[in-house]
Amino acid sequence: MFKRLFGEHGAKDVLTVFHKPNNAASNRVVTYLKQISANAKETGTKDQANQEHVEFNLDVQEGPPTGDQLNSLLEYVGSKNAGKLIVGARDTSDALAKLKEDAELFQRPVVVDWHQGKVAIGDNQSEILKLVKSIPKPE
Structure with missing residues (x-):
């Protein structure tokens, strides 16, 4: 849509x-x-x-990315690939938490x-x- x-x-x-x-x-x-x-x-x-x-x-x-953008990105790549976007992230919730801690972790x-x-x-x-x-x- x-x-x-x-x-x-x-x-x-x-x-x-x-x-x-x-x-x-x-x-x-x-x-x-x-x-x-x-x-x-x-x-x-x-x-x-x-x-x-x-x-x-x-x-x-x-x-x-903003939190909403990161949510969309993670939806597009799949939660199991969260570590490709955010260094060390295991899944979507971990990626969001890590991005809040340190924006430099975003690849x-x-x-x-x-x-x-x-x-x-x-x-x-x-x-x-x-x-x-x-x-x-x-x-």
Whole structure:
């Protein structure tokens, strides 16, 4: 329903990157997404793999996610993967508690497509590209 409400009428998806400027992997991810976005806007046609790129809005967040955002992220990745988002977290409640204790425990970079409920953790370009390519094309 969320996707239907916001994905209609040619609206662009929003990809959020939880970014840490002094982290090389995080900087690579932001640069990579900016390049993908610029290429999609510039050519509007094809990428290296001959697949059409869709346009998206890039939202770069330097702070950690809010509690509600973290709940959504954990729902997307599954409670058993909480430790991939929050260092040492065993499950959702542990992740929320640890984030309140120390925001630096949140792993960055994290790319999120809130409309589709998809997450790419880290700087794996193939995973990020897969996430971008899964964005529905506007009708």
